[in-house]
Amino acid sequence: MKTVQEHLKQANIDNLINAFYYKYPAKLDDFADDVTIAQAKKYNYDSMYMFIENLKKTPITPNNDDKTWIFYVYHNINDYMPEPIFNLTPLKELKELGSQAYSYAYEFTPQAEVLGYFIAENKLTTYYLEDLLVEILYEMSFFGLKQEELPVEKTKLDEQIKEFKATNPNQLSVDDFLENTKLDHFTAEEKVYEKQAFDAKMTLGELSMKRAIKEICKNK
Numbered sequence: 001m002k003t004v005q006e007h008l009k010q011a012n013i014d015n016l017i018n019a020f021y022y023k024y025p026a027k028l029d030d031f032a033d034d035v036t037i038a039q040a041k042k043y044n045y046d047s048m049y050m051f052i053e054n055l056k057k058t059p060i061t062p063n064n065d066d067k068t069w070i071f072y073v074y075h076n077i078n079d080y081m082p083e084p085i086f087n088l089t090p091l092k093e094l095k096e097l098g099s100q101a102y103s104y105a106y107e108f109t110p111q112a113e114v115l116g117y118f119i120a121e122n123k124l125t126t127y128y129l130e131d132l133l134v135e136i137l138y139e140m141s142f143f144g145l146k147q148e149e150l151p152v153e154k155t156k157l158d159e160q161i162k163e164f165k166a167t168n169p170n171q172l173s174v175d176d177f178l179e180n181t182k183l184d185h186f187t188a189e190e191k192v193y194e195k196q197a198f199d200a201k202m203t204l205g206e207l208s209m210k211r212a213i214k215e216i217c218k219n220k
Contacts, residue, residue, distance in 0.1 A: 001219075004071070004136055005115040009056050011133060017048045020134045051145045052137070061112035067092065069104075071136065072120035073128045074212040076205035084128040085205065086135045088117065095217050099209045107142040108154055114140055122215035124208070 002010075026044045028037065035043075063069065067090040075082040087103035094101050106114055114136065119125060125132065143149040186194050 001070070001118040001121055003060070003116050003118055005056065005058070005060060007119055007129070007133060008052060011130070013049060013052055016052065016130060016133060016137075017045055019130055020048060020137055023134055024138055047145065051141065055111065055115060055140075058112050058115060060116040061110060062116065063113050069117040070094065070120050070216065071117060071125070071132060072122060072212055072216055073125040073132055074205070074208040075124055076208065077201055084124065084131055085209075086132055094213050098213055099206050101213075107139045108150065108157070111140045111147060120212070120216045121219060122212045124212055
């Protein structure tokens with residue numbers, strides 16, 4: 001397996017940037033009124049180009065937990081079509097827990113560390129490789145291209161976690177929440193079919209996930 005950084009070095013940057021802005025369009029509201037659309041597009045392209053080039057040269061920082069972190073892809077159904085699901089999980093947990101292994105967030109993880117995570121070589125990960133790289137770039141730049149906003153946001157998150165634990169708020173179930181709002185929701189008769197559809201989607205996703213994990217563990 002290759003690391004995120006190795007894949008970025010081998011990627012077609014033009015294609016990657018185009019795919020990135022296709023999925024995550026730039027907001028023209030972020031620019032001054034006298035900036036043209038062409039100027040805004042060029043600025044965004046140049047910024048993303050330099051971002052990727054810097055990532056390709058950034059020294060990798062080993063993670064402190066000594067885990068082998070792996071990005072991998074499986075799929076599920078959305079609007080009658082297969083949709084990729086991007087997961088990040090330690091290899092050991094994949095081997096021990098299989099489809100019960102958690103997928104972890106990483107937008108708060110330093111870029112230099114994420115660059116050293118591995119990308120699996122199972123069939124669907126290879127097929128959706130460019131989409132996965134786009135997702136990784138988005139998450140790594142969630143708090144700025146240089147993660148300049150990360151320290152402040154990390155402090156906010158820690159404070160929110162402490163506040164949540166201290167206040168222990170009463171939590172409503174989804175059904176209770178819907179009953180107390182004017183949002184559209186299914187009738188009791190419809191909920192029977194909703195559950196069947198939900199169960200079928202869960203089964204489909206789990207089958208794809210198990211197949212992906214089997215391919216990954218077989219190659220390790």
